[in-house]
Amino acid sequence: MGLPAAVRDRVAAVHRGSTLPERLRLYDGWAARYEQLHRRGFRCLHGVDGSAGMLERARSTGLYQELRLCVLGKEPLPAPAEHYDAVTVVGALGEGQVPSTVLPELLRVTKPGGFLCLTTRSNPSNLRYKAELEAALGQLERSGAWQKLLAQEVEYWERATTEEESPQGTGYISGVVYIYQKCPVPDLKEG
Structure with a gap:
């Protein structure tokens, strides 16, 4: 299962320095462990979580340069505007977790032309x-804030915690991976 050609071209343009197959494997399996990011040359990883315990667990991996306590959707992200090349929210966008109203805040901290990878x-x-x-x-797409590059259903997204959550009886639930690119800020022309 590969990415559409338009997504491949954009990924290739943004992530120079690693081979195209490496970059595509990364984006095809984005929700896999962040160690994959590190192995592929991503060295500036920041993380936020609403749980001090989860931040300690993340700190123990040695992968992150910065970890901050922040409850997504309840307070602004602890980062300046247009700071990150890519923002990921994997496993937190769901009922009773991070509200969908967090999207403008995620866009705020993403650089123009940057990527947002979201899952639910x-x-x-x-x-x-x-x-x-x-x-x-x-x-947000209709307003011109970003462009959808991918919305991909994943059949065996994560293990189900109850039988009711796995209607197909596999023990897994399905999910969706969305990849968006923040639209560049248009140049202002004088006159």
Whole structure:
């Protein structure tokens, strides 16, 4: 399963220094461990979490240069505007977790032309949230804030915690990976 040609071209243009197959494997399996990012040359990783315990766990990996306590959607991200080349939210966009209203804040800290990789689950208890999220994603795209590069369903996204969450009886729930690119700020012309 590969990425569409337009996504491949953009990824290649942004991430020089590693081979195209390495970059594509990274984006194809984005939700996999952040160690993959490090092995592929990404060295400036920052993280936020609403749990001090999770931040300690992340700190123990030695992968992150900066970790901050922050509850997404409840407070501004502890970063200046247009600071990051890429922002990822994997496993937190869901019912009772991070609200979809966080999207403008994620855009705020992403550089123009930067990427946002977001995921959510497609299990029965998350379908209402998923619909709200997709409406918000679409609204931001229609307003010109970003462009969707990928929305890919993943059948075996994560292990189900209950049998009801895995209607196909596999023990897994499905999910969706979204990749967006923040639209560049247009040049202002004098006169």
